[in-house]
Amino acid sequence: MAGPLANYRFWAYAGLAVLLLALPLVGDEFWLNRVAKYLCYGMLGAAVALTWGYAGVLNLGQGLFFGIGAYAMAMGLKLKSYTSLQQGSDQPVPDFMLWNAQPGAPTELCCITPGSWLWLPFQWQWTGVIVAVVLPVLLAGIMGRIIFGQRISGVFVSIITLALVLLVRLVVVDAQPLTNGFNGLTDLGWLTVAGHEFDPYAKGTYYLVAVALILVLGLSRILVATRAGTILQATRDSDTRALYLGYDVPAYQTFFFAVSAGIAGLAGMLYVIVSEFASPSFLELSFSITMVVWAAVGGRGSILGAAVGAILINMIEARVSETEALVEAWKAIIGLLFVVTVIYLPKGLSGLAHDGIARLRMRRPALRLKEEAGQ
Amino acid sequence: MTAALMLDGLAVDFSGFRAVDGVSMAVAQGELRVLLGANGAGKTTLMDLISGKTRATEGKVLVQGRDVTGLREHRIARAGVGRKFQIPSVFSGLTLRQNLEVAQSRRPSVWSNLRFALGMSEKARLAEVLELIGLEAEAGREAGLLSHGQTQWLELGMLMIQDASVILLDEPTAGMTQGETAKTAEIINRLKGRHTLLVVEHDMAFVRDIAERITVLHLGRVLAEGSVAFIENHPEVKAAYLGKQGIA
Structure with a gap:
């Protein structure tokens, strides 16, 4: 393999990192807050x-992990909210619990509503941060062991994950005294680290998200470049072949499924810090499918491409939604974009970029020879 | 010396239908054994039983003296059984070199594979196998772009580098041109000695090129076993499988 500096992929990642870190120079706080969500x-x-x-597993319920991350963080931040301290108790109690409590219930987090004790550990904000990542990983680990262990693959995995996210959404909406149901968790406090408060509209919060994204992209790229990553792609191409080479295929699928879940949980956690709410809409099917569209347009074969696809589509969407006539049309545009990409650009924008670079190299044989010598 | 592969009364019952019905055989170290038999004789099912794809209802499979009966597929593979399927299966989205790297990994767990570089000896072995299957020039290409014959050779290369002590080949020359078949015979002859092979094949010219001993299956049972000449002149084999014309 060529050294990282000779690899245009490395420069693509480095370029994005520099761009993200430089954005605060050109935009105001409100715009940065919006970009941080993207x-x-x-x-x-x-x-x-x-x-x-990379694994050939289409998860149509990625929103489940995002939702868990979001709710875990929101529970922690809800208890830091000013209103939670104004409910007549020594300890913070979420306002909506009072509205949902039975008459005469004690205004204490332990027992104000059935199951409200589940909130107790979240008095410490780091519980929210840790649960946001660890719970998705554990859940995905268990799901993976069961689904992949049974050699379930293809569309059936998609159906199971899809059903699961809808199921959890139902539970969350239904458990009003515990989750504020349909309304979600709003009016949150700020994450505080070593005295620094992460005001969603401050540059510090933008940097937190930007650095997290850069780390996630970089580490994921390194992860798929390891031998384990190659073996994972091998299981995607032929799980039977991999099995007969002695690999425990479900273990590989589960591992990367769990990593992906952890990333989604982290994304949900950061999203709550930036947007100050968590809502059951994160668990809606349309949201999980939208994620798949982002990845398809950006290029599912490329971690960077899929991320850029998500960011670009949302930036365009924000711009478009400022023009009233286009607001309703946008959904149709996105749908059309997806169809066109799948038919004409199966590798997405990143595939287009790869092909473009390959073509440039063909035209410049000297460059190509140089690179081959470096390998 | 223990046999490399030993089958003892192996049988499988598909709700009343016994596709393999009490097969016993021993394949010596480094031997190449050809399995013959008409369609439905149980050849592929026998390979399924050995490699763990199908579970035996009776009998035992011993690889290098170790009982692997009933283990899961990847465990049997780790015990030293490599298998090539009738329809070639390689990792089409990976380069040829990556295909071989995946096949080469000695450590099966996820955690032990969270690393990058190959060792020097691994690199040397990879180059050697590429040369053996004659695909050095294609090493950087995506496996999905190879021709049918090249795909088969790549899969053979993967079995070589996997270092399976027992290799099961299911119709390795299916769909090949004469030239490709000859090259395949050459590759398989080089595998002899270092690996123990069990080959299902119909092409008799090819069988004569590679075979030492032949086992003939008929209706899930061993009908005869012996040298090519012995099998060709065996009256029951003629009656059951080859018809009156003898081997073509």
């Missing part, structure tokens, strides 16, 4: 690419 979506794109592109 960067969280970028993580989701990367998470989808990791399973769909």
Whole structure:
């Protein structure tokens, strides 16, 4: 393999990193807050690419992990909210619990509503941060062991994950006294680290998300470049062949499924820090499918491509939604974009970029020879 | 010396239908054994039983003296059984070199594969296998772009580098041109000695090129076993499988 500096992929990642870190120089706080949300979506794109592109597993319920991350963080931040301290208790109690409590219930987190004790650990904000990543990983680990262990593959995995996210959405909406149901968790406090408060509209918060995205992209790219990553792609191409070479195929699929879930959980957690709410809409089917569209347009075979696809589509969407006539048409445009990409650009924008670079090299044989010598 | 592959009364019952019905045989170290038999004689099912794709209802499979009966497929593979399927299967999205790297990995777990470089001896072995299957020039190409014959050779190369002590080949020359068949025979002859092979094949010219001993299956049972000449003149084999014309 060529050294990293001779590889245009390395420069693509480095370029994006520099661009993201430089954005605060050109935009105001409100715009940066919006971009930070898109960067969280970028993580989701990367998470989808990791399973769909590299493992050949199309998860139609990625929103489940995003939702868990979002709710876990939101629970932690809800208890830091000013209103939670104003409910007549020494400890913070979420306002909606009071509205949902039975008459005469004690205004204590332990027992104000059935199951409200589940919130107790979230009085420590780091519980939210840790649960946001660890729970998706554990859940994905268990799901993977069961689904892949049974040699279930293809469209059936998609159906199972799809059903699961809808199921969890139902539970979350239904458990109103615990989750504020349909309304979601709003009016949140700020994450505080070593005295620094992460104001969603401050540059510090943007940097937090940007650095997290850069790390996620870089580490994921390194992960798929390891031998384990190559073996994962091998299982995608022929799981039987991999099995008969002695690999425990379900273990590989489960591992990367769990990594992808962890990334989605992290994205949900950061999204809540930036947007100050968590809502059951994260668990809607349309959201999970939108993620797949981002990855498809950006290029599911490329972690960077899928992330850039997610960010670009959302930036365009934001621009378009400022023109009133286009607001309703946007959904049709996105659908059309997806269809056109799948038919004409199966590798997405990143595939287009790869082909373009390959063609440039063909035209410049001297460059190609140089690179081959470096290998 | 223990046989490389030993089958003892192997049988499988598909709800009343016994596709393999009490097969016992021993294949010596480094031997190349050809399995003959008409369609439905149980050849492929026998390979399924050995490699763990199908579970035996009776009998035992011993690889290098170790009982592997009932183990899961990847465990049997780790015990030293490599298998090539009738329809060639390689990793089409990976380069040829990556295909061989995947086949070469000695450590099966995810954690032990979170690393990059190949060792020097691994690199040397990879180059050697590329040369053996005659695909050095294609090493950087995507496997999905190879021709049918090249795909088969790549799969053979993967079995070589996997270092399976027992290799099962299911119709390795299916769909090949004469030239490709000759090259395949050459590759398989080089495998003899270092690996123990069990080959299902119909092409008798090819069988004569590679075979030492032949086992003939008929209706899930061993009908006869012996040298090419012995089998060609065996009256029951003629009656059951070859018809009156003898081997073509």
